[in-house]
Amino acid sequence: xxxxxxxxxxxxxxxxxxxxxxxxxxxxxxxxxxxxxxxxxxxxxxxxxxxxxxxxxxxxxxxxxxxxxxxxxxxxxxxxxxxxxxxxxxxxxxxxxxxxxxxxxxxxxxxxxxxxxxxxxxxxxxxxxxxxxxxxxxxxxxxxxxxxxxxxxxxxxxxxxxxxxxxxxxxxxxxxxxxxxxxxxxxxxxxxxxxxxxxxxxxxxxxxxxxxxxxxxxxxxxxxxxxxxxxxxxxxxxxxxxxxxxxxxxxxxxxxxxxxxxxxxxxxxxxxxxxxxxxxxxxxxxxxxxxxxxxxxxxxxxxxxxxxxxxxxxxxxxxxxxxxxxxxxxxxxxxxxxxxxxxxxxxxxxxxxxxxxxxxxxxxxxxxxxxxxxxxxxxxxxxxxxxxxxxxxx
Amino acid sequence: xxxxxxxxxxxxxxxxxxxxxxxxxxxxxxxxxxxxxxxxxxxxxxxxxxxxxxxxxxxxxxxxxxxxxxxxxxxxxxxxxxxxxxxxxxxxxxxxxxxxxxxxxxxxxxxxxxxxxxxxxxxxxxxxxxxxxxxxxxxxxxxxxxxxxxxxxxxxxxxxxxxxxxxxxxxxxxxxxxxxxxxxxxxxxxxxxxxxxxxxxxxxxxxxxxxxxxxxxxxxxxxxxxxxxxxxxxxxxxxxxxxxxxxxxx
Numbered sequence: 122x123x124x125x126x127x128x129x130x131x132x133x134x135x136x137x138x139x140x141x142x143x144x145x146x147x148x149x150x151x152x153x154x155x156x157x158x159x160x161x162x163x164x165x166x167x168x169x170x171x172x173x174x175x176x177x178x179x180x181x182x183x184x185x186x187x188x189x190x191x192x193x194x195x196x197x198x199x200x201x202x203x204x205x206x207x208x209x210x211x212x213x214x215x216x217x218x219x220x221x222x223x224x225x226x227x228x229x230x231x232x233x234x235x236x237x238x239x240x241x242x243x244x245x246x247x248x249x250x251x252x253x254x255x256x257x258x259x260x261x262x263x264x265x266x267x268x269x270x271x272x273x274x275x276x277x278x279x280x281x282x283x284x285x286x287x288x289x290x291x292x293x294x295x296x297x298x299x300x301x302x303x304x305x306x307x308x309x310x311x312x313x314x315x316x317x318x319x320x321x322x323x324x325x326x327x328x329x330x331x332x333x334x335x336x337x338x339x340x341x342x343x344x345x346x347x348x349x350x351x352x353x354x355x356x357x358x359x360x361x362x363x364x365x366x367x368x369x370x371x372x373x374x375x376x377x378x379x380x381x382x383x384x385x386x387x388x389x390x391x392x393x394x395x396x397x398x399x400x401x402x403x404x405x406x407x408x409x410x411x412x413x414x415x416x417x418x419x420x421x422x423x424x425x426x427x428x429x430x431x432x433x434x435x436x437x438x439x440x441x442x443x444x445x446x447x448x449x450x451x452x453x454x455x456x457x458x459x460x461x462x463x464x465x466x467x468x469x470x471x472x473x474x475x476x477x478x479x480x481x482x483x484x485x486x487x488x489x490x491x492x493x494x495x496x497x498x499x500x501x502x503x504x505x506x507x508x509x510x511x512x513x514x515x
Numbered sequence: 516x517x518x519x520x521x522x523x524x525x526x527x528x529x530x531x532x533x534x535x536x537x538x539x540x541x542x543x544x545x546x547x548x549x550x551x552x553x554x555x556x557x558x559x560x561x562x563x564x565x566x567x568x569x570x571x572x573x574x575x576x577x578x579x580x581x582x583x584x585x586x587x588x589x590x591x592x593x594x595x596x597x598x599x600x601x602x603x604x605x606x607x608x609x610x611x612x613x614x615x616x617x618x619x620x621x622x623x624x625x626x627x628x629x630x631x632x633x634x635x636x637x638x639x640x641x642x643x644x645x646x647x648x649x650x651x652x653x654x655x656x657x658x659x660x661x662x663x664x665x666x667x668x669x670x671x672x673x674x675x676x677x678x679x680x681x682x683x684x685x686x687x688x689x690x691x692x693x694x695x696x697x698x699x700x701x702x703x704x705x706x707x708x709x710x711x712x713x714x715x716x717x718x719x720x721x722x723x724x725x726x727x728x729x730x731x732x733x734x735x736x737x738x739x740x741x742x743x744x745x746x747x748x749x750x751x752x753x754x755x756x757x758x759x760x761x762x763x764x765x
Contacts, residue, residue: 462568467605470565471619471675472593472626481618485609485658492609 127218129208129238136232139224146226155405155437156347156376161319166263166291168234181247183239185255188264188292190239201245201276207238213269214240217297220325222351227321231265231293238267243276243304250279250497255294257286257314264290269297272304272332279307281501284322285342287315297325300332302356307335309498311505314342316371322348330356330385337491337498340367340375341505347376354381354388354416363392364490366502368509369402369434380409383416383446392423395490397483398434399513407439408453414445423453428460428486430479484510516581518543518714519683524575526563533559535739536575541683543712548725550750551736552758557718558602560736561687564716565599566592579683593619594626596682600672600689607659615659616641620678644677648704665692673704683714690724702727722754737761 127135145162146153169187181198184191196204207214217238221228241251257264272278284292292314300306314320320343326334340346352361367375375398381390394406410421427436438455460482468478484506491502519541526534533556541547551557563570564577566589577584584592607615621631645655648670660668669689676684686705690698705715705728717728725733725747733749734741735758742761743749 463605464607466565466567466589467601467607468610468615468618469589470567470593470599470601471615471679472590472622473618474590474622475588477618477622478590481610481615482607485607489609 124215124219126211127215128211129214132214132218133232133235135218136221136229140226140229140233143224143226143229145230152378152407155403155407155439156345156374158319158321158345160345161291161321164261164291166261169259169262169264170236179252181249181251183251183253185253185266187257187259187262188255188266188294189236190266199247199249201243201247202251203242203244205240207240207267207269210240213242213271214238216271216299217267217269220297220327225323227293227323227349228295231267231295231323234263235265235267235295238269241268241270242273243270243278244273245275246277250281253280253282255282255284255286255292257284257288257290257292257318259288259290262288262290264292266294267296268294269299270306271299272301272306274302274304274329276301276304278305279498280309281497282308282310284310284312284314284320287318289317291319291321294322296323298327298334300326300328300334302329303331304329305333307498308337309494309501310336310338311502312338312340312342312346312348313505314346316342316344316373318343320346320348324348324350326350326352326361328352328354328356328359328361331358333360335362336364337494337502338365339491339502339505340365340377341509343373345374347374347378349376349378351380352382352390354383354385354390357385357387359385359388361388361390363390365394366487366490366506367394367396367404368506369396369404370399370513371402372400373402375402375404377404377406378408381411381421383410383412383419383421386415386417386419388416389420390422393490394425395487396425396427396436397430397487398427398436399430401431401433403435403437405437405439406455407441409441409443410451410453411443412446412449412451417446417448419446419449419451421449421451425455426486427457428483429457430460430483480510480513517541517578518580518712519716520576520578521564522576522578524563524577525573526559527571527573528559528569532573533570533739534563537736537739537741539734539741541714541716543714545732546715546717546728546730547732547734548717548719548730548750549734549736549741550719550722550753552762553720555736556739557720557736558687561599561602561685561718564685565589565597590622593679594623598676598679598681598684600669600676600684600686602688602691604660604668604672606661608661610659612655612657612659613638613641616675616678619675623679641674641678645674647707648674648677649700650674666694666697669693669697669701670704673701677704677708681713683716684708685716685718687718688720689717690719690721698724698727722750725750735761
C-alpha cells in the first residue's frame with residue numbers, strides 16, 4: 122500500500138499539535154475507563170534527552186536508554202538485519218505515520234517528544250534473536266522510544282524485548298511491526314520496570330498474507346502499566362497469536378488492551394491472557410476483535426483468565442466482538458476467580474505447606490501460557506514470572 | 516500406645532451436624548474398615564481426619580500417636596504421618612508429577628531434619644514404586660492426575676502413599692471406579708505397606724475391596740455414628756442383608 126511520504130520530523134510535528142489539542146485521555150474515554158492515569162496526568166514530565174555514548178560488543182543487541190538508542194555506528198548485527206535511524210528512512214517513517222491510529226493519545230504524546238527512532242529491516246531468516254533492551258531512570262522524566270521493524274517476505278526473526286529501570290518516570294514506547302508475505306515474527310516482551318514507574322505502550326502489527334506474528338508478553342513491573350496491541354490482518358491466511366501474563370500487587374494498575382482487525386479472509390487470531398492480582402491491585406483486559414464483511418472463514422479466539430489472590434483486588438474484562446462476515450468462528454471467554462480450594466487441600470494433604478501450595482498453583486496457572494514456548498522466548502518470559510512469585514509476600 | 520484415637524467426634528457443615536459422636540481406636544499394624552450407606556458421613560469423616568477447611572468440629576478429639584491434631588492444618592497432619600487417599604483425586608493442571616511428588620516428600624524430610632532428597636535417587640525410587648503399581652513412566656511426566664483414567668488416579672494415590680510412608684493411611688472409597696485387575700494391583704500396593712506398623716482405615720461402601728485388603732475390625736457407620744463393630748464377617752453380613760437394618764436403627 123503506497124503511503125504519502127512523511128518524514129519523521131513531520132510525523133513528530135503533527136503528533137505534537139494533536140497532543141497539544143487533546144492531551145491525555147480522561148475517564149470518559151471508553152478505552153481508558155478502567156485505567157486511572159491521574160498520577161500521570163498530574164505530572165509535568167520532562168522529555169528525556171540523554172546523549173548516549175554507550176557501546177556494546179554484543180551482536181544483535183539494541184540498547185535504548187531513556188528512549189534514546191545508542192549510536193548506530195557501535196552496533197553489530199547478523200546478516201539480514203539492517204538498522205537505520207528513523208529520520209534516515211522515509212519509507213518506514215511514512216509507514217508509521219499511516220499506521221498510527223487517529224487521535225491516539227499515547228502515540229501522539231510519544232511521537233511529539235521523541236527525538237528519533239530506529240528503523241530495522243529484516244530481509245532473510247535470522248537465526249539468532251534480536252535483543253532490544255530499554256533502560257529507564259530518573260524521576261519526572263518521560264521516555265519515548267520509537268521502533269519500526271519490517272520483515273520482508275520470507276524473513277524470520279525472534280525478538281527478545283525488555284523494559285526495565287527505576288525512577289518515577291513514564292515510558293511511552295511506540296512500535297510498529299510490519300510482517301510481509303510469509304514472514305514470521307516471534308516476539309517476547311517482558312515489562313519489569315520498578316514499582317514506581319509508569320508505562321504506556323502502543324504496539325502496532327500489520328500482517329500480509331501467510332505471515333505469522335506470535336507475541337508473548339509478561340507484564341510484571343511498574344505502578345501503572347498499560348500495553349496496547351493493535352493487529353491488522355490485512356491479507357489472507359495470516360495468523361496472529363497474542364499471549365499475555367500480567368501480575369499485579371499492592372495498588373498497581375495493569376492494563377492489557379488489544380484490538381485485532383480481520384480485514385481479509387482465512388485469517389486466524391488467538392489470544393490468551395492470564396493475570397494474577399494480589400493486594401489492592403487492579404487490572405483490565407479489553408480485547409476487541411473486528412471482522413470485516415469480506416473477512417470470511419475468520420477464526421478468532423480470545424480467552425482471559427484472572428486469578429484473584431486478595432478480596433481487595435479488582436479485575437475487569439471487556440471482550441468485544443464486532444462481526445460483519447457470516448462465515449466465521451469466533452469465541453471469547455473470561456473467568457475471574459480465586460485459587461481452587463480442592464487443589465489447595467490436595468497439595469496440603471500431601472504435607473506441602475499452605476504458602477508453598479499456593480505458589481505451586483499460581484505458578485501452574487501462569488506457566489500454562491508460556492510453558493509450551495520454545496527457548497529462548499520461554500526462558501525470557503519464565504524468569505520474570507518466577508521472580509514475581511518468589512518475591513510475593515504471602 | 517494407640518496410633519489413632521478418635522474420641523466423641525462431632526462435626527458439622529454449616530449448621531448441619533454430620534458426625535454425631537464417633538469413637539474409634541486404631542493400633543499400629545491394624546486394618547480397620549468403616550462401611551456405611553451414602554450420606555452416613557464416611558467422606559466427612561475422612562476429610563475431618565485429614566484437616567480439610569469447611570468442617571466445624573463441635574466436640575471431641577483426634578489424636579495421632581497420642582498427640583491431638585485438632586489445631587493442626589492439613590499439611591501439618593500429613594507431615595505428622597497421616598495420609599488420605601482421595602475418593603476423587605484432584606487434577607492439578609500445570610503442576611508436574613515429579614515436582615509434586617518431590618515437593619511432598621521433601622516437605623516431610625525437611626520437617627524431620629533430613630534435608631532435600633537427592634534428585635536422581637528420587638527419580639529411581641519413584642520409577643520402581645510406580646512400576647510395582649503398573650504406572651507407566653509417561654504418566655509420571657504428566658501434570659498431576661490430568662488425563663488419568665479413574666483407575667490410574669487411584670494407583671497414583673497409592674504411589675504417593677508408598678513414597679510418603681505414612682504412619683496412618685485413610686483410604687476413602689479407593690475401590691470406586693476400579694476394575695478387578697486394578698483393584699488387585701491397588702490392594703497389593705496397600706498390603707505391601709502393611710509390613711511395618713502402619714495403621715489403615717479403609718472407608719468403603721461395598722465389601723469387595725475387603726476381599727483384597729482383609730480388615731481386622733469392621734465398623735458400620737450410619738447417620739454419623741458407629742452403630743456396630745465386629746470382625747471381617749460383619750462386612751459379609753452387610754453385603755448379604757444391606758444397610759437397611761442400621762439406617763432404621765439410627
